[in-house]
Amino acid sequence: MGAQIEHIKIGNTDIPVIFEEQHSLPTFNLQLVFKNSGSIKDNDKNGLAGLSARLLNEGTLKDGSTKFAQKLENLAISLNVSHGFETFVIELSSIKDVYKNGLELLSELLKSPNYKDETVEKIKTILTGSLKRKENDYDYVARNELNKILFNGTSLENPSNGTVESISKISLEDVKNFINSNLILENLIIVAGGDISLEELKTNLEPILSSLKHGKESKMIDIEASDKKIVKEQIKETEQAYIYFGSPFNVKVNDENNYIAKVASFILGGSGFGSRLMEEIRVKRGLAYSAYGQISINKSHTYFTGYLQTKNETANEAKDLVVKIVNEFVNKGITKDELEAAKNFLTGSEPLRVETLSQRLNRAFTLYYRGLNQDYSTKELEKIEKLSLKQINSYIKSHAEIENLSFSIVRK
Numbered sequence: 001m002g003a004q005i006e007h008i009k010i011g012n013t014d015i016p017v018i019f020e021e022q023h024s025l026p027t028f029n030l031q032l033v034f035k036n037s038g039s040i041k042d043n044d045k046n047g048l049a050g051l052s053a054r055l056l057n058e059g060t061l062k063d064g065s066t067k068f069a070q071k072l073e074n075l076a077i078s079l080n081v082s083h084g085f086e087t088f089v090i091e092l093s094s095i096k097d098v099y100k101n102g103l104e105l106l107s108e109l110l111k112s113p114n115y116k117d118e119t120v121e122k123i124k125t126i127l128t129g130s131l132k133r134k135e136n137d138y139d140y141v142a143r144n145e146l147n148k149i150l151f152n153g154t155s156l157e158n159p160s161n162g163t164v165e166s167i168s169k170i171s172l173e174d175v176k177n178f179i180n181s182n183l184i185l186e187n188l189i190i191v192a193g194g195d196i197s198l199e200e201l202k203t204n205l206e207p208i209l210s211s212l213k214h215g216k217e218s219k220m221i222d223i224e225a226s227d228k229k230i231v232k233e234q235i236k237e238t239e240q241a242y243i244y245f246g247s248p249f250n251v252k253v254n255d256e257n258n259y260i261a262k263v264a265s266f267i268l269g270g271s272g273f274g275s276r277l278m279e280e281i282r283v284k285r286g287l288a289y290s291a292y293g294q295i296s297i298n299k300s301h302t303y304f305t306g307y308l309q310t311k312n313e314t315a316n317e318a319k320d321l322v323v324k325i326v327n328e329f330v331n332k333g334i335t336k337d338e339l340e341a342a343k344n345f346l347t348g349s350e351p352l353r354v355e356t357l358s359q360r361l362n363r364a365f366t367l368y369y370r371g372l373n374q375d376y377s378t379k380e381l382e383k384i385e386k387l388s389l390k391q392i393n394s395y396i397k398s399h400a401e402i403e404n405l406s407f408s409i410v411r412k
Helices: 048-056 064-074 096-111 117-136 138-150 164-168 172-182 198-210 258-270 276-283 312-332 336-348 350-354 357-369 376-386 389-397
Strands: 004-010 013-021 027-035 078-083 087-095 188-194 231-235 240-248 291-297 302-311 406-411
Touching: 004 198, 013 198, 013 357, 027 096, 027 357, 048 078, 048 087, 048 117, 048 172, 064 096, 078 096, 087 096, 096 198, 117 138, 117 164, 117 172, 138 231, 138 240, 138 302, 138 406, 188 198, 188 357, 240 312, 258 276, 258 291, 258 312, 258 336, 258 376, 258 389, 276 291, 276 302, 276 312, 302 312, 312 389, 312 406, 336 350, 336 376, 336 389, 350 357, 357 376
Parallel strands: 013 188, 231 406
Antiparallel strands: 004 013, 027 087, 027 188, 078 087, 240 302, 240 406, 291 302
8 A cells, every 4th residue: 555644643742653554464563653752862971862762771660670571471462662862762573462561551651661770770770781891892892983084073973872871971850851751742753554543543542642842842963974084903802803994975865866875885885796886895805705885874964884704814905905996896887797787686685674564654654754755765766767877877987975984993
């Protein structure tokens, strides 16, 4: 049937609802997505969004974590809270027969989270242990250092789950303030689907939505990646070198030529075997088991990033090779064979991206969130099919900013 965009009015606020009715399976899925409410709102309390999400996974004040979890398990209901950089998401899924029970439990959670000092301290203890273990995860270490280089002075420079030091400073009052100021009707987008009608969904959601507060809608901020070509090495006792790299890519999320960026990204490093990075670094020279790179386009920021692992003694060679590959990609462009292979894969694999209800709802949300029409994906494929070699090479050459590569390397 395809997703449709409707609205629910609560007070003076129109809340968008992205909905698809599907009767092939007796299931129900609901996501409450709060825009501009993820780690981007941590401000000077790094890890606050993540800790707040974890607290909402600890049940209600009345039932606590164990009893609330048992209620969910007894009815085979999944209720999970998570966060990204830009969004904060509460997801509920169940079979149709018990979806009203799920909505009741969701309502209880929103009205009375498990706001206890001991709950916060428990989460902080678990998070601290996890963060300390990651000190020896050199992929994690190298990736975080690259973010510090590329996004210095912004929310993106910090690990999404915070640091041991930042987590220790977060209080129960901080969590309450975060939830009260961000989980508001003005930030909300509803994504739902399953064996239920839209009218039935609206009727059953209104009591829950009425329990949410009104507030000031959060605004998106623009974050630019650094073009300073910084190289930072960290010396650790490791058997191999971990190399993460990135550079600016100057486009907006709704740029009409982003379909060309999608093809270019696929050819440069996103396609695995057959991509420039994999072919030159692994296949031809055997410097790494894998090498990837992709253009990441988000509402708040866009950039080119990639990574590889190699022997300690070949780290410099691999780094220099990445610079050479990217420079040649920009200045010489791609070949006709590369373009045709990319077209065939991207157009041929399209049916696999919309097989399930979850995939279709996720796509519909992404398009809505980015301000794109719901038929964008169909038109994008048509544009990709017509894309000429001259057109894509001209586009690649116009984005020479990706040559301004910075590196974060962990090596022995």
